[in-house]
Amino acid sequence: MAVIRVKRWQPELVAPATPTPHEVKLLSDIDDQEGLRIHVRNIYIYCHSPSMEGKDPVKVIRDALSRTLVFYYPFAGRLREGHGRKLMVDCTAEGVLFIEADADVTLDQLGQALQTPFPFCEELLYNVPGSDGIVGCPLLLIQVTRFKCGGFTFAIRMNHTMCDGAGFAQFMSALAEMARGAHQPSVLPIWQRELLSARNPPRITCNHPEFEKPKDIAEWQTIIGSIENMIERFFFFGPSDIASLGNLVRDQLGEAKYSTFELITAYSNWLLWKRYGISRGSTVEKLCENPITYAVELIKKAIAEVKEEYMHSLADLLVINGRPFYTLPWSFLATKLWRMGYRKMDFGWGNLVYGGLTGTDNVFADLSLMDYVNPNGEEGILLPILLPAKAMERFAKELDDMLGNPNQAIKSGNKSQHNSQV
CATH class of the missing domain: 3.30.559.10 (Chloramphenicol acetyltransferase-like domain)
Structure with a gap:
């Protein structure tokens, strides 16, 4: 380099x-x-x-x-x-x-x-x-x-x-x-x-598990280990990969409608906790024991619940509880960042080689799905994920097995490493 x-x-x-x-x-x-x-x-x-x-x-x-x-x-x-x-x-x-x-x-x-x-x-x-x-x-x-x-x-x-x-x-x-x-x-x-903004007076009218305090924090910390020892890896999903995942789901859900975001998020969620949950006998056991379609339905249900009343209730909860941090243990944060036009930011020079996030922000299971064009010129979606090294190996292997071909992982490595001088 x-x-x-x-x-x-x-x-x-x-x-x-x-x-x-x-x-x-x-x-x-x-x-x-x-x-x-x-x-x-x-x-x-x-x-x-x-x-x-x-x-x-x-x-x-x-x-x-x-x-x-x-x-x-x-x-x-x-x-x-x-x-x-x-x-x-x-x-x-x-x-x-x-x-x-x-x-x-x-x-x-x-x-x-x-x-x-x-x-x-x-x-x-x-x-x-x-x-x-x-x-x-x-x-x-x-x-x-x-x-x-x-x-x-x-x-x-x-x-x-x-x-x-x-x-x-x-x-x-x-x-x-x-x-x-x-x-x-x-x-x-x-x-x-x-x-x-919160209502006056604020009142919590919906369930917000993303801000609940879990009882098994110690177990979660044992599972993921030290955040400094995490490995960052980027997985590329081209049109054929997305189609393969869609076929897996379609065989069980028929012609039910689902988005690419729901599909990739559900699959990653299901695969990640399958690796962690079964071995630990944790509360995600039901997710792990069911097929991927179960995870797809969970994601669709969670998205459908985010309506106007939910957002008012969320604002009220944040005010009542002192603007807390969302729950990290056993959480899975997914963000859709593609089709927002980042790759079309033209200052007059055009010829955009890359546009988007520099990487993850050291948050376990933080998925920021974004536009990406791989070195072969193929357009698709990039999935960045941060995991312990052994878990990353298992995640990548099961992804390969699921798709039936080696996933085009972009790069991986410890986030603290770089080879440059100023």
């Missing part, structure tokens, strides 16, 4: 290009829960484009960012914490952190490193000391790194309390439009966080 050296210029604050309202905006009572008080990192890789010869991606994007922040001005503010740990945005127009950088290699020299998980994340998205807090810190950190071939990377870190995947995709789309010369985004942002 190539060694990459990156020269970074002094981080700077990019503020809105014109004056913006100085006001305080409350986050919703779902936004400011403990589980969302994290930073999410994404990276976008672009090749050289002859049509953009002579144009500097750093200058183009920095200018577009300042103009985009006129419309998305809360991003230029800072979070404050009020009574009961309530988060709010103080729209101070202080700006977001921006880093200009240059790499001493071409994109081609990185080879397989252009696929997730990226071993050079720390170099392509430098963690400015003191910037990664939740309260009182910049809400966005962006680094644009030029490569010797004329290509570049756009890496961004976002405070997750500010928006979800869809909201972030809307911001990125606006930024790309402004970089291509637009005077304003085609879709303007709207702040209506009150729709997801």
Whole structure:
């Protein structure tokens, strides 16, 4: 693997290009829960484009960012914490952190490193000391790194309390439009966080097992071991793989409707707890003893329950219980991140090599399913997962057996390992 050296210029604050309202905006009572008080990192890789010869991606994007922040001005503010740990945005127009950088290699020299998980994340998205807090810190950190071939990377870190995947995709789309010369985004942002705020008085009307405290935490900790010893691996599901899983389910469910998200999530859930649950005689025994269709029906049922009343009840629960962290033991967190347009973020250069998450965030059984094009040019879905080494071996083997062919695992390795220099 190539060694990459990156020269970074002094981080700077990019503020809105014109004056913006100085006001305080409350986050919703779902936004400011403990589980969302994290930073999410994404990276976008672009090749050289002859049509953009002579144009500097750093200058183009920095200018577009300042103009985009006129419309998305809360991003230029800072979070404050009020009574009961309530988060709010103080729209101070202080700006977001921006880093200009240059790499001493071409994109081609990185080879397989252009696929997730990226071993050079720390170099392509430098963690400015003191910037990664939740309260009182910049809400966005962006680094644009030029490569010797004329290509570049756009890496961004976002405070997750500010928006979800869809909201972030809307911001990125606006930024790309402004970089291509637009005077304003085609879709303007709207702040209506009150729709997801707790009622007065708050009242819990639905079951929320994702926030219940399990009784067997010690057993769970014994099973997964130390989080530092986890192995991260990325599994690619192409059209034929998805069809194979669909055929397995269709034989038992007939023509019942199910989505690709339900299918992959159910299968991964079923396979994962089959490996853990039966050997330990835990409460997931029923899931393990039944076929995959049982897991599909569970996923469909869980999704169907998330209606308006459920969300009101969830907001009320979070307020009543002090905005707790969701339950980790025996939980399975799945997020749909594909078809949100991440691969179409065009700053004018086009030729997107990769667009999406830099990897998992050291959360056991955290599935963030996202768009991906494998090295053969085949479009599909990428499944990142973090497991203990032995469990990962079993997971991969059973996946191969289920599909009838070796799954195209992208890469694996300990998350702490990388082979680069600054």
